[in-house]
Amino acid sequence: MxxxxxxxxxxxxxxxxxxxxxxxxxxxxxxxxxxxxxxxxxxxxxxxxxxxxxxxxxxxxxxxxxxxxxxxxxxxxxxxxxxxxxxxxxxxxxxxxxxxxxxxxxxxxxxxxxxxxxxxxxxxxxxxxxxxxxxxxxxxxxxxxxxxxxxxxxxxxxxxxxxxxxxxxxxxxxxxxxxxxxxxxxxxxxxxxxxxxxxxxxxxxxxxxxxxxxxxxxxxxxxxxxxxxxxxxxxxxxxxxxxxxxxxxxxxxxxxxxxxxxxxxxxxxxxxxxxxxxxxxxxxxxxxxxxxxxxxxxxxxxxxxxxxxSTHDSLTGIGNRAAFLDNAGRMLSEAPHPSAVMMIDVDHFKAINDTHGHASGDEVLREIARRIRACLRSTDQFGRMGGEEFAVFLGRCQPSTAQEIAERIRASVAMRPVVIRGEIPVPVTVSVGLSFSDEACGRCLDTLLIKADSALYAGKERGRNRVEIAG
Ligand SMILES: Nc1nc2c(ncn2[C@@H]2O[C@H](COP(=O)(O)OP(=O)(O)OP(=O)(O)O)[C@@H](O)[C@H]2O)c(=O)[nH]1
Structure with missing residues (x-):
């Protein structure tokens, strides 16, 4: 056999x-x-x-x-x-x-x-x-x-x-x-x-x-x-x-x-x-x-x-300033109310750069962009306005919801440190300025951005790591 x-x-x-x-x-x-x-x-x-x-x-x-x-x-x-x-x-x-x-x-x-x-x-x-x-x-x-x-x-x-x-x-x-x-x-x-x-x-x-x-x-x-x-x-x-x-x-x-x-x-x-x-x-x-x-x-x-x-930020991969202004401006003119704008700035970012180097600062910016994106809907506009400053446009969004999203963003950044070079934890926070569209501002994105920016700097003065609403 x-x-x-x-x-x-x-x-x-x-x-x-x-x-x-x-x-x-x-x-x-x-x-x-x-x-x-x-x-x-x-x-x-x-x-x-x-x-x-x-x-x-x-x-x-x-x-x-x-x-x-x-x-x-x-x-x-x-x-x-x-x-x-x-x-x-x-x-x-x-x-x-x-x-x-x-x-x-x-x-x-x-x-x-x-x-x-x-x-x-x-x-x-x-x-x-x-x-x-x-x-x-x-x-x-x-x-x-x-x-x-x-x-x-x-x-x-x-x-x-x-x-x-x-x-x-x-x-x-x-x-x-x-x-x-x-x-x-x-x-x-x-x-x-x-x-x-x-x-x-x-x-x-x-x-x-x-x-x-x-x-x-x-x-x-x-x-x-x-x-x-x-x-x-x-x-x-x-x-x-x-x-x-x-x-x-x-x-x-x-x-x-x-x-x-x-x-x-x-x-x-x-x-x-x-x-x-x-x-x-x-x-x-x-x-x-x-x-x-x-x-x-x-x-x-x-x-x-x-x-x-021409429409993306090369560091973080999110929209750049021009694309953000284009898309948010178009969405605002199509449906002005209710909508909201956020300006988000990393707190004491210069210190992170000075302590860990520019490349590590870049790593922190990429991770913060990822955390913010994860808090948003796919229809929301998100862009890097320059340096360590980001902007968000929430179309068809009630002020109370916008406030919740802003708070979620702040908390998700502050919740855990960003780990750089695979081993060093760096605590990070952001300050957020929030403005809402109303009849007075009409379809003007610039006005909403200026208001959100003023609120952001008010937040910085009041101690950072907070959401400030434009008056
Ligand atoms: N790593 C890195 N740093 C950047 C980039 N763009 C701007 N910066 C740095 O970001 C820092 C911003 O510092 P400041 O404007 O003084 O603000 P800050 O230190 O965050 O302080 P506050 O905003 O007052 O909390 C500067 O040191 C810039 O050089 C970038 O693309 N990558």
Missing amino acids: RLSVPKTATQQNSLLQHWPSAFLFGVVFAASLFGIWSRPVGFLASVWPANALMLVVLLRLPNARHWSGWTAGAAAFMAADLLTGAELLKAAILNAANLVSVGAAYLVLARQPTEMIRLRKPVSMLYVVLAATIGGGAAGILGGIANIWIFQGKLLSGFVFWWITEVVNYVAILPIFLSAPSFRKLWRLLGSRAWFIRRDDLLPALAVALSCGVALLVGGPGAIAFPILALLWCGLVYPVFLTAILTLSCSLLALTFLSSGYLSGYTTGFDNFAVISIRLGTCVIAIAPIMLAIVMRNHNELLARLRYI
């Missing part, structure tokens, strides 16, 4: 290490079957996603960059061909061209930093085009030779066909999978409902569908350029990933109808100049909207960053 021996941790680890290669095999095998299934009888496939997908897996899963990954890819190419009835020698030559293509494109992209590979820079698309051109060229040399041998064609037409087809496939497919969010991020996104699409967001996608419909109706070589305007609109509005998906859909449509001679209006052979020209046109269609989407994403991220910097 044989006993089954449990796998050791090392054995399990080495099995886990090879899952990217198994995944790569599955992806390349399925994509090759799709390419074989979609190609016209007796010709090479014009839609061949397997090379681009193998390249993506190698770039995005570092564990697949191993001899086992390359072996899995080669085995998958061969398995798909042999299972669908190809001759061994023919399959070996064509798949050698596929592997050479992936290898050459890999050498270009694998040297780039992650942000370039994940299409976070506008020039990333140029690297994708460069990798596609070099990968396609490498495949073209073997493909040209294969064209003479297998299809009794010419070297040049074989080279051009392979090269163009590879370039178009790489350029259309790589951006989707290079920009795709990771599984973990996608899961989080679905859970957060951030993906929820508003009706207006659908317009660019509808424009793409409409322009593709018109292209099919009108036909002719120029029809492949019909969706470009709608795709550029997508680039302006959608994330890179979504723009790349829509661009690929248009390219697939153009290539599929091109294979059947529909868009070109020609039924002559595949080395026809018009067909080559249309393939290149399809490639350009794929590049421009994605580049635009990358530029727009960077632009929007930069704007969001600048907006954050």
Whole structure:
């Protein structure tokens, strides 16, 4: 009787290490079957996603960059061909061209930093085009030779066909999978409902569908350029990933109808100049909207960053003076009564700085801001007015409630010392000046702030660590 021996941790680890290669095999095998299934009888496939997908897996899963990954890819190419009835020698030559293509494109992209590979820079698309051109060229040399041998064609037409087809496939497919969010991020996104699409967001996608419909109706070589305007609109509005998906859909449509001679209006052979020209046109269609989407994403991220910097205090992370005045002023003008303003000042803060140093003073300010924030509702406005002075605006708040909140703030700061440098307890207190809106002050935030400030300094004079109400 044989006993089954449990796998050791090392054995399990080495099995886990090879899952990217198994995944790569599955992806390349399925994509090759799709390419074989979609190609016209007796010709090479014009839609061949397997090379681009193998390249993506190698770039995005570092564990697949191993001899086992390359072996899995080669085995998958061969398995798909042999299972669908190809001759061994023919399959070996064509798949050698596929592997050479992936290898050459890999050498270009694998040297780039992650942000370039994940299409976070506008020039990333140029690297994708460069990798596609070099990968396609490498495949073209073997493909040209294969064209003479297998299809009794010419070297040049074989080279051009392979090269163009590879370039178009790489350029259309790589951006989707290079920009795709990771599984973990996608899961989080679905859970957060951030993906929820508003009706207006659908317009660019509808424009793409409409322009593709018109292209099919009108036909002719120029029809492949019909969706470009709608795709550029997508680039302006959608994330890179979504723009790349829509661009690929248009390219697939153009290539599929091109294979059947529909868009070109020609039924002559595949080395026809018009067909080559249309393939290149399809490639350009794929590049421009994605580049635009990358530029727009960077632009929007930069704007969001600048907006954050211009409205937040860099030390405490709460709103700065300008943002506080803006938001509180708007809330006051929308609903003036009842509302309240607090000015809060740390007591004897200079002594803390002098005793423990400026950096420790900063730590104290951060902790005090945290304690005050914890006492407020999410709708209340809270900002650092400068130095050790903070302000709070309580909209739609009765004076009695405002007074309770002010007292809560004072107590929560004074309740326990702030621990600086992880070990030194520093007792801290704040003084609070409180003013309420009334008919006389109307919608004027300045008046409320001045009143609260006067109350604050009255509180300081009366001994600090207290809430003083403006008279
Ligand atoms: N660590 C640190 N200190 C700051 C910052 N901004 C202002 N200060 C210091 O805060 C101190 C404020 O001191 P004062 O205005 O004399 O007030 P105080 O010592 O708190 O005394 P009272 O307000 O009268 O209770 C000064 O020493 C400033 O240098 C900052 O961002 N970080």
